[in-house]
Amino acid sequence: MKALKILTQGIVQGVGFRPYVYRLATDLNLNGHVRNLGNVVEIIIEGEKTDDFVRRLPEELPPIAKIDSMEVDEIELEDYSDFEIIESGDAYSGVSVIPPDIAICDKCLAEIRDPNDRRYKYAFNACTDCGPRFTVIESVPYDRVRTSMEDFPLCDDCLVEYRQPLDRRYHGEAICCSDCGPQMEIYEGSHRLDVENPIRKGAEILKEGKILAIKGIGGTHLVVDAYNDDAIKELRKRLNRPNQAFAVMCKDLESLENYAQLSDREIETITSNKRPIVILKKNDGYRFPESLSPGLHNIGVMLPYSPMHYLLFDEGDIDTYVMTSANIPGEPMMIENEDIIGGVNDYSLIHNRRILNRCDDSVIRFRNNELSFIRRSRGYTPEPYTINYDVNDANVLALGPELDVTFSIARGDKVYPSQHIGNTNKPKTLMFLRNAIENMERITKINEFDVIACDMHPHFFTTRLAHELAEKYDAEVLPVQHHHAHSVALANDHGIDEMIVIAADGVGYGSDGTSWGGEILYTDISSFERMAHLQPQLMPGGDMATRYPARMLASILDDD
CATH class of the missing domain: 3.30.420.360 (Nucleotidyltransferase; domain 5)
Known part of the structure; x- marks a missing residue:
């Protein structure tokens, strides 16, 4: 018999890692403890099968967990009588990794749809395998007292689950229920509506063609019926976005396949627990108004990722909604209830859980079947x-x-x-x-x-x-230099130390103090050579000229 001290780093906080360690240790009849130490998880084990534990630990991880490093040292026996999860500490330096927000898992989804379950139709259902992480955490170690869930003390029933090592909610910091967790409300303008089911009311007013703001996990969406041309145009008018394509959320993959083409990789990504917006090609069944994505052959689509999204679809009969970020152009998404209620929307579906870290939807596109980020955010950050x-x-x-x-x-x-x-x-x-x-x-x-x-x-x-x-x-x-930065990123993506890059990225401040644009650069990690570039043009009004093509045209035509 021997004793080991194991220090693991990676995505090992907020993902059910400590409960997993507990189950593995007890399965092998090992004694000791596991605890968070700021940026690592410390495991002490004693017994006959410590080598089996070390072998199995990285092989049977929970769905979200990931071990980047594992330091194993033999230590003196202390004769522990059992194995337990003990209070967190903050003893080690180094880098901590908190997982991103993850879409609701199948088990939690089944519960909110089961009339016999105590979390039936509860919009904040979560467990150690799913739910918010990054958007609710304030600091590490990842414990409830360091998240916005601290505002919601666990009820007796949830506390039993939280303390039961074999329960999937064991030490799940985001767990709650309708008795102890966040609640939703709906407002018409600044007036709170007294309704039993705010989400059902939200589905009803969307059917009427109204604009609804929905406060979600990491921010707020402005939502309208994706089939309602008048509602989409009104939303564009209020946001002053005459042409920008709107992303949509579709009820399920079967509905989505009615109007968009999907490759196997696109299906894999859009149904993953990260649930990004994926830019897809429209197919022959596309039947939305032209105002949704004017002049484009593609559309940005995501599937539901939170309990409230699924409940919104369950309570209504619309299979696709416009869901665009609720923000004044150029400003961050709204996350405070008073700002949401005072926005351009007719109604507001809000809740009382604080969003500590805004996180917009990620946007992905596939080029030659290779994934490319348009915006890397929720699900990945x-x-x-x-x-x-x-x-x-x-x-x-x-x-x-x-x-x-x-x-x-x-x-x-x-x-x-x-x-x-x-x-x-x-x-x-x-x-x-x-x-x-x-x-x-x-x-x-x-x-x-x-x-x-x-x-x-x-x-x-x-x-x-x-x-x-x-x-x-x-x-x-x-x-x-702006274009050199793009070149280095491209070289890194392809695992190449040096390359010749065409950077067609518009204007960037040059190393000679002039404006550059349309560059051909020989580049490596630390330096570059400007080999060729487009002919410089005067920009009437400075950078604003790029927003008014007629100004640039006049400049080019006037060039002697």
Whole structure:
């Protein structure tokens, strides 16, 4: 008999990892304990079958869990009498990884549709295999007291499940029920409606052609009937979005196949527990109004991912809804109830659970059957990905440009991407960026930086923020030429150290202090050579000229 101390890192918090360890240890008649230690999970085991435990641990993980590293050391026996989950601590340094928000699992979905289940029609059903994570967490270790679920103490029935090691809700920090968890309400304007079933009422008013705001897991959607041309046009008018395609949510895959073409990989992605929006080609059965995605041959579609979405479809008879982000153009999604109620919508379906980290829907497109991110956010953030080079011991914060911003934190060969932030030339979005950086620092436990990377443009708000943060952290500012950044990203995606890249990305501030656009660059990780480029053109009105093509045309025609 021997004793082992095992330290695991990866996606091992908030995914049912500790209950899994408990079940595996008891199955092998091992004693000891398991606990969260900030950014690692510590396991102490004693017994005859410790080697079997080490072998099986990475092979039988829960659906969301992932082990990136596992350190195993033999220690002295302490003669534990049993195996237990003990209170979390914060003893180790390093990087913590919190999983993204995950779509409702089949078991939880079956419960909200079962009239005999105590969670029947409950819009916040979750377990250790599904539900919110990133959007409700404030800091690590991942325990209920460090999430917005702290506002909802568990009732006696939920507490029994929470404490029962063999229950799938054992130490599931997001679990709750209608007796102890968040509740939904519906408002007409600023007036709260006294209805027994707010979601059913929401389905009814959508059938009437009204605009409904729905506060979800990581933000708020503006919703209308996807078949109602007048409702779609009214939504466009109120948002001042005359041509931008609207994404839709479809009831199920069978309904979706009536109007869109899907490859096997697209089906695999759209039905995954990440549930992104997938850009699909319209098929011959497409029957929505032209106003939904005007002039386009494709449409962005997602399937339901939260209990409230499924209940909305169950309570109505519409199989597809427009679901677009509820925000003023250029500003972050609304997450505060008073802002949602005061929006452009006719009705508001809201709840009383705080959203700690906004997280918009991810958008994916397949090119030559290869997955490509249009927007990497819900379902994928903040799960890290591996790059093809190592930043060694440096901590790097990369802030991005000014429009359609995300930021990333890098350590070693791992990059932790933020959720979609937006256009930081808007004060509220810039504040969102600042808050999101602070939240990511708390979640990853990376709160000191050696390098702050930013766009080379001296007047971007992100560039100014980079210098401000560099002073705070005593860090180096690393300006990066806009098109070189795209080139390096492309090289990394293809695992190539150097390549010639055509960067047709519009305007970027050049290393010579002029505006560049339409570049051919020889590039590697740290440098580039500008081999060729489009002829420079005057831009009447500066960057705004790109929004008014007639200005650029006049400039080109006037060029001697």
